Amino acid sequence: MPGVLDMQLDQLRERFGDVQTRQLPSGTTLVTVPGVRLPEGWSKSSTTIRFIVPPGYPFAQLDCFWADSDLLLAHGGPPQNSAPTPVPETVEPALWFSWHLTGPWNPNRDTLSTWMNVIIDRMRQVQ
Secondary structure, eight states, X not given: OOOHHHHHHHHHHHXXXXXXXXXXXXXXXXXXXXXXXXXXTBSSSEXXXXXXXXXXXXXXXXXXXXXXXXXXXXXXXXOTTEEEOOOTTSOOOOEEEOOOOSSOOOTTTOOHHHHHHHHHHHHHSOO
């Protein structure tokens, strides 16, 4: 019987296509969502988004995300609250976004798709 994470990954795949996962040594799951379209104001039209699902998910909330390491604002500067930082437990170069939920995480309502909406909203706030 599929668990909550598997069901939510399937929903994410329905929405974004080729969503990949990888178990990391800490027990976390790295989720990779390629080809996420970006609004105007970025140096690229799309990027790969990565985020980590903690072992206690869905009761443990998601936090932060990573994009392509070469992603910049259209004028060539770095986005706010970002730094070139590899995805934890990997050597993959990436651009880390220190971005957090502004409201409470509700494991009965919020899903991986909710988190992708937070990320997409952040990318719309081109700064």
